[in-house]
Amino acid sequence: MGSDSEKEVIEKKPEDSKPTEDKVTAKPTPDDKPTTAKPTPAEKTPPAKKPSQEEPELPAFEKGIADKIIDKFADKTTVSFVKPDRVGIKVNRDSIHDVAEFARDVLNYDHVDSVAGVDYPADNEIEVVYHLSSYTDPTLGRQILELATRTQREDDPNPGKDATRLPSLRDIFYSVEFHEREVFEMLGVYFEGHPDNRRLLLPEDWADLPPLRKDFRNKGR
Amino acid sequence: MTTPTLPPGLSIQKVDERIMTLNIGPQHPGSGHMRIIVQIDGDYIVACDPDPGYVHRGEEKMAEYRNYVLNIPHLERPVIHDSCNILYPYVLGVEELLGLEITERAKYIRVIAAELNRCVYIMYWLAIYGIFLGHSTMFMWPTGDRELLIDLLEKMTGARVTHSYFIPGGIRNDLPANFEEVCLRQVNYFEKRIKEYADVFYDNPILISRTEKTGILTRENAIRLGTTGSVLRASGIDYDVRKKEPYDVYDELDFETCVLKSGDSYARSKIPWLDMFQSCRIIRDALQKMPKSGSVRIKLKPNPRGKLGSVYKRVESGRGALGCYIVSDKKPEPYRLKLSVPSFRNLIALPHLLIGEKLGNMPSVYWSLNYWPVEADR
Numbered sequence: 026m027g028s029d030s031e032k033e034v035i036e037k038k039p040e041d042s043k044p045t046e047d048k049v050t051a052k053p054t055p056d057d058k059p060t061t062a063k064p065t066p067a068e069k070t071p072p073a074k075k076p077s078q079e080e081p082e083l084p085a086f087e088k089g090i091a092d093k094i095i096d097k098f099a100d101k102t103t104v105s106f107v108k109p110d111r112v113g114i115k116v117n118r119d120s121i122h123d124v125a126e127f128a129r130d131v132l133n134y135d136h137v138d139s140v141a142g143v144d145y146p147a148d149n150e151i152e153v154v155y156h157l158s159s160y161t162d163p164t165l166g167r168q169i170l171e172l173a174t175r176t177q178r179e180d181d182p183n184p185g186k187d188a189t190r191l192p193s194l195r196d197i198f199y200s201v202e203f204h205e206r207e208v209f210e211m212l213g214v215y216f217e218g219h220p221d222n223r224r225l226l227l228p229e230d231w232a233d234l235p236p237l238r239k240d241f242r243n244k245g246r
Numbered sequence: 247m248t249t250p251t252l253p254p255g256l257s258i259q260k261v262d263e264r265i266m267t268l269n270i271g272p273q274h275p276g277s278g279h280m281r282i283i284v285q286i287d288g289d290y291i292v293a294c295d296p297d298p299g300y301v302h303r304g305e306e307k308m309a310e311y312r313n314y315v316l317n318i319p320h321l322e323r324p325v326i327h328d329s330c331n332i333l334y335p336y337v338l339g340v341e342e343l344l345g346l347e348i349t350e351r352a353k354y355i356r357v358i359a360a361e362l363n364r365c366v367y368i369m370y371w372l373a374i375y376g377i378f379l380g381h382s383t384m385f386m387w388p389t390g391d392r393e394l395l396i397d398l399l400e401k402m403t404g405a406r407v408t409h410s411y412f413i414p415g416g417i418r419n420d421l422p423a424n425f426e427e428v429c430l431r432q433v434n435y436f437e438k439r440i441k442e443y444a445d446v447f448y449d450n451p452i453l454i455s456r457t458e459k460t461g462i463l464t465r466e467n468a469i470r471l472g473t474t475g476s477v478l479r480a481s482g483i484d485y486d487v488r489k490k491e492p493y494d495v496y497d498e499l500d501f502e503t504c505v506l507k508s509g510d511s512y513a514r515s516k517i518p519w520l521d522m523f524q525s526c527r528i529i530r531d532a533l534q535k536m537p538k539s540g541s542v543r544i545k546l547k548p549n550p551r552g553k554l555g556s557v558y559k560r561v562e563s564g565r566g567a568l569g570c571y572i573v574s575d576k577k578p579e580p581y582r583l584k585l586s587v588p589s590f591r592n593l594i595a596l597p598h599l600l601i602g603e604k605l606g607n608m609p610s611v612y613w614s615l616n617y618w619p620v621e622a623d624r
Contacts, residue, residue: 136472139586200472
């Protein structure tokens, strides 16, 4: 409901809204008004064209990484995107361990930058996204490999005891230890094989839903 | 004795005769807002369990309720001393989602603000590191010299610490008149001042005897644990996001990455100090190469909506690589925002370094990790 009414406001008066813009993006100094007002249309058009120009020819090096994974795990993985310096692979829940092992042993990724859990109640799934990076291989200095896998989501969660679970990557990438503990407490994804499945940031007596699930509402919102 | 029923999260532990469990924090000034549970056998630490979360504020959850612009002031709260750098990956990510290409002048000003902020953060950390090693001069000097840069940032942004300066589309406001001159003068003086820290602190035999060969993190372990920033570079790995994956104009600027090989507390405490000289070099270079006039900001529509998809951006902050993962579902608010903060990534090294150390070395090892508890908790 809220988002629909906002949409109408935006579509109705794209030009009239200039005074309100100032409120949204903090108060500018008076002298940058004439300079910033002009470039808006000119600046905004080229980036809109850019993706369509780049899409036909994917960056070669990144595509090579994606192809290596797809060749090895043809029916278990799909490429979600190939961008400059970024490769995104969607992996089946059962083969995430094998793909991670392949990424470490063959592709030379050696640590995890970040592990993020994303809740998708509409699909009844929770996604866990690993961002792998490499210190040892200089050719991978710019690269981030994104491995995403999904697991079943329970409406009435009982973290650690329900079907929301994934194999832990801790035996492959030691650096996921604290990240996986955080995903466990924040989204209720239990990592099988993790040696230390305790809470990390939340209080020990937290008895509510895992807070980063979409059905947990912030108080007063 | 029957075991009583306990509320969730609580457990009963048997008390050992020999091993003593010690809670350091979460309100102990020596640990920041964080609890470290250490078990000691006499004077030696035999087990260590860091317990962050005392100041967990749910920044990531809060971000899901606010639009891309309103997220700016609260996302810098985890590290107010380094507020430009913690916003940097977020702003870069939002720009990619909205398809904005910012102006050259805005890029240079961002780099200058980020480098000034890095120095401000390092000075604050250095002050704390000094006082917890019992060196009160090292608390006073950086706290005083930090004011120079805070004044500069106040001139630039209007706020002393929480700047909210970077916005999607550039920066909030242009530099004040005469800024280049004042900045150059202050940065030159600042560099002269921090050179003197070698005499009083880094070449001080007492500091060296307390930190050298304590808490050694080998090269292999630094990689395996996924540490970042000064901890990683003190262990001999040449990895700096500004060099490896240059963002904005870092590829056009002249600087070097500081690397030391010994991996002990001394090397870890020295790397941030060496970084500050490089920051001064970057600022001087940027002031010279910066376009002297032009627009610094692209105006956004109210409630801008990102394209469908996700983006992962990272920058080098005062503590190490700081990543921001944004998932957008075409709404004005991010669907999910994840900050992968360097303090949280370096925390895993703490148990490895402390086990086998003397309890008295705990402050020097802990603070040498360049750890900021509030940032790790988010």
